[in-house]
Amino acid sequence: QVQLVESGGGVVQPGRSLRLSCAASGFTFSRNAMHWVRQAPGKGLSWVAFISYRGDIQFYADSVKGRFTISRDSSKNTLYLDMSSLRPEDTAVYYCAREGTGEAFDSWGQGTLVTVST
Amino acid sequence: SYELTQPPSVSVSPGQTAIITCSGDALPKQYAYWYQQKPGQAPVLVIYKDSERPSGIPERFSGSTSGTTVTLTISGVQAEDEADYYCQSPDSSGTFWVFGGGTKLTV
Numbered sequence: 001q002v003q004l005v006e007s008g009g010g011v012v013q014p015g016r017s018l019r020l021s022c023a024a025s026g027f028t029f030s031r032n033a034m035h036w037v038r039q040a041p042g043k044g045l046s047w048v049a050f051i052s053y054r055g056d057i058q059f060y061a062d063s064v065k066g067r068f069t070i071s072r073d074s075s076k077n078t079l080y081l082d083m084s085s086l087r088p089e090d091t092a093v094y095y096c097a098r099e100g101t102g103e104a105f106d107s108w109g110q111g112t113l114v115t116v117s118t
Numbered sequence: 119s120y121e122l123t124q125p126p127s128v129s130v131s132p133g134q135t136a137i138i139t140c141s142g143d144a145l146p147k148q149y150a151y152w153y154q155q156k157p158g159q160a161p162v163l164v165i166y167k168d169s170e171r172p173s174g175i176p177e178r179f180s181g182s183t184s185g186t187t188v189t190l191t192i193s194g195v196q197a198e199d200e201a202d203y204y205c206q207s208p209d210s211s212g213t214f215w216v217f218g219g220g221t222k223l224t225v
Contacts, residue, residue: 044218045155047214102149103166103167105153
């Protein structure tokens with residue numbers, strides 16, 4: 001079955017960088033576009049970034065544009081999110097999600113918590 | 119920026135029908151999707167392309183659309199349906215995706 005497992009979260013100081021990973025299994029990773037979605041503590045879901053199935057197209061939320069970079073390595077079945085110039089407001093659980101049936105986010109990982117704090 | 123608007127909360131008794139709405143200017147041109155999220159868990163897709171139900175989702179979940187509003191209907195609500203529900207849709211250009219603020223369903 002489809003499985004997405006995020007890793008790389010942790011506590012980081014403002015202005016520093018962090019890389020999140022999402023290991024995919026149970027499907028042909030290279031055939032699906034992927035997204036990152038985040039959820040601040042006690043808040044709702046917020047879309048972060050998109051990457052096409054071939055990796056040649058990326059889109060970003062305005063709040064992270066220029067600071068975050070989404071990428072993928074189909075040889076490793078892994079999705080990445082490189083985050084730089086981190087701010088306290090970036091504190092959230094970060095989920096990777098597969099764009100599947102009907103362009104829905106049809107599978108989600110369990111999330112990884114990023115805390116930006118001194 | 120584009121927004122999707124949901125009521126913050128809906129409360130129903132077991133066996134009743136819960137109706138959750140989501141409004142957005144681009145909804146006549148873009149499909150809407152609905153996700154269920156229980157505390158401490160990842161979201162789960164319950165409706166896609168306005169009204170389609172993924173396999174494994176109970177028939178009591180249904181979706182509909184009318185103009186700038188999409189609706190999630192849960193018929194015969196059960197205690198296990200208590201959760202936060204989020205609508206989601208791309209903007210009209212299809213270059214960013216938006217979630218509604220979420221609706222807490224209390225059973």
